[in-house]
Amino acid sequence: MKHYDRVALIGLGLIASSMAHAIRQGGLAGEIIGHARSAETRATALEIGLVDRVYETAAEAVAGADLVVLCVPVGAMAAIAAEIAPHLAPGATVTDVGSVKQAVVEAVAPHMPENVTFIPGHPLAGTEHSGPRSGFATLFVNRWWLITPLEGNDPAAVARLKGFLAAMGANVDEMEVTRHDLVLSVVSHTPHLIAYTMVGVADHLRRVTHDEVIKYSASGFRDFTRIAASDPTMWRDVFLTNKDATLDILGRFTEELFMLQRAIRMGDGEMLFDYFTKTRAIRRSIIEAGQDTAAPDFGRAPPPAERK
Amino acid sequence: MKHYDRVALIGLGLIASSMAHAIRQGGLAGEIIGHARSAETRATALEIGLVDRVYETAAEAVAGADLVVLCVPVGAMAAIAAEIAPHLAPGATVTDVGSVKQAVVEAVAPHMPENVTFIPGHPLAGTEHSGPRSGFATLFVNRWWLITPLEGNDPAAVARLKGFLAAMGANVDEMEVTRHDLVLSVVSHTPHLIAYTMVGVADHLRRVTHDEVIKYSASGFRDFTRIAASDPTMWRDVFLTNKDATLDILGRFTEELFMLQRAIRMGDGEMLFDYFTKTRAIRRSIIEAGQDTAAPDFGRAPPPAERK
Known part of the structure; x- marks a missing residue:
């Protein structure tokens, strides 16, 4: 089921590439746009079909997107937010996948235009691998995806984002930033x-x-x-x-x-x-609490069968 | 292939019960004798067929065994060694599976009779589970089993023990105690x-x-x-x-x-x-070095198919 017409993934590492696979598998977006700083990553993303189009700048990538997901390291968030702000579509939702939230709020929120909803987020999922080839569609299945909505967030935009994240298999929960x-x-x-x-x-x-x-x-x-x-x-x-x-x-x-x-x-x-x-x-x-199984773990698990 | 006529497992936790399964599966011993301090563990060992016979005392369990494996916590080694010493068969090999070696050597070696070979050992294998039901035959497959032979150890006895450990699937290596x-x-x-x-x-x-x-x-x-x-x-x-x-x-x-x-x-x-x-x-x-795979690990591995 389509949740957004156009999703822009800013940064194409493990989280973004897993999102791309999950979005495709579930038909969750009309199209997937990507941006990565490295030309090699952009070429890989096209080669393996992660995204429909890829742009050299984040500004170009966010144009016309109704969902923008910031998947860059936390230290790069402020510069990206400043760059994309003038190009965001009115009514767009912006979220991120950073592992800390207070610093991301401070880096991103001041740049966001009035007519855009910024909802910070953090999927508690990952592997020790990184890069555009490391993603797979089931990374988020049955994992928590925490969002830390900000004062004044449009409740409809929050509900829509939650539905999208849940459609990738995540258990969505809200938490206060600090x-x-x-x-x-x-x-x-x-x-x-x-x-x-x-x-x-x-x-x-x-x-x-x-x-x-x-x-x-x-x-x-x-x-x-x-x-x-x-x-x-x-x-x-x-x-x-x-x-x-x-x-x-x-x-x-x-x-x-x-x-x-x-x-x-x-x-x-x-x-x-x-x-x-x-x-x-x-x-x-x-x-x-269902966050692990009692089965003994030998540190040598085969990848899940459905891994891409 | 039979490596020993009678193996006595002293203590019936994760390591001993895994050894029992591996010995049975490979036909590595004529019979398997067990000892555990707890009546419940002894009853479980018989019920699930870990051992052919089980004894209330370690002294009874080691009688007539050509291989005795001490599978008790390191702190219990000295008392067990003192108890079994007079009952060990001439020519028997005694080994242990303790995670430290100097302390085990100090606890066990002084009690060993002249006509018995004590070869300390340590399988680098385990799970977070314990007890007689936690064992499975493949625990040692492709894992290191370190032995720390002592001065004067009979080379034939060492070679025989190494063959037995390798038959359970382990990679056997020698190391100095400290x-x-x-x-x-x-x-x-x-x-x-x-x-x-x-x-x-x-x-x-x-x-x-x-x-x-x-x-x-x-x-x-x-x-x-x-x-x-x-x-x-x-x-x-x-x-x-x-x-x-x-x-x-x-x-x-x-x-x-x-x-x-x-x-x-x-x-x-x-x-x-x-x-x-x-x-x-x-x-x-x-x-x-082959001690792990590059596959991403989600901490939720299913147990291996061959797990007992």
Whole structure:
């Protein structure tokens, strides 16, 4: 079912290319327009049929679109918003897929014309791959897509966007902007920073241990490297733009880690056992909340059959 | 092909039950004897056909066995070794599956009679599940099984054990005891402690955020909770018995984390970008080393078809 006549995807990485596949599969838009800064990405997008047309500038790409989706790193949002503002169609909806929301609101909202509805958004979906070839139609199926509507957003535009996101398979939920940034710092941003750190430590030791660290990367570390392989530009921007929440959660993390480190040093087995038992219960809550399955994960899942 | 006449599995958790399935599937032993401390585990082991016979004491279970595998938490190894020593068959091989090796050698070796070969071992395989029902025959397929032979080990006994482990699908490799404990601290022990810590932090915040942390557990955090759901007794013992290596790696980790935290506070985007680019390359090394696949992982893998 068609939700928009013309969707413009600004930036053609993992999220945008997955959206393109999902939009095509569901017939959710009359046409899909793309923009990417890199000529190579634009050529790939046409070659693999991601978009109907592709433009060298974002300004050209948004012309006549009733939905514009900003899929660029958070640090690039302000410049893109300034560039497209004069070219947006009256009545258009603009949304984004950035992992932080306060910084995006500050970067984009001031540029938006009166007759355009800007509704910030964030799909909680991704893989460790990036680029126009990394997308697939089912990326959003049964994943949360949070939107953080702003004061004065046209309720009809919000409802229409929600219907479109749900049609790609996402579970759409609304959240307040600053609350989004705190919750995401806990469930995503800080875990990513920690994974990056642990992989960095291993890299130092690799020189000591002659690649044994790589060779014997057992379950724990292998999962960390997967997380730590995510797009460097995107994550740099996440940490720089969600600084306060990240530093807050990192502070709590370090306190907690020191407490466990002290228990190890002191040989306090009871404390460690109780702590590890408690975290196991949290895992159960997540399975009950439907965000994962209880099936054992060997870190070597085949791609889903319907992957493009 | 039969490698041993009688294999005694002491402790019947994830590793032992997977071994039992693999031994049966490959016809690798004449019979499989089990021991578990808990009556419920013993009853389950018989009910699901894990073992041919099960005994209330480890001493009874090892009688007449030409291979004895100690599958109990590291902290229980010394008591079990003392108990079984007088009952071991002359010429028997004893091995273990503990995640640390120096502490196991210290706990077990002094008890072993002259006419028995003790060869410490460690399969780098596991899931976040535990107990006699969690095992499956393919757990060890294409996974490393490290053995750390001791001075004076009978080469024929070592070769025979290696053949048996390889027959369960494992890639067998030899390593020196203390080196094993350092490498494993990097690739497994410290990552587990960090995952436990992050999940603990999230638990504090859960009370603040009314379960939003659970509800929106995006990719990063969900992987952490999986790691942090592993068996509490086993992991308590790992940290208490591999204390020095763990504290060393934790110290390096904290230094590194503080450096990244400072870069976030100072807004040093270049440093973050370079760091994240470097860790991405490490991920590639791991894929090239065959310890994982490049397929995107959604943390929701179905169990392998051949899972029992």
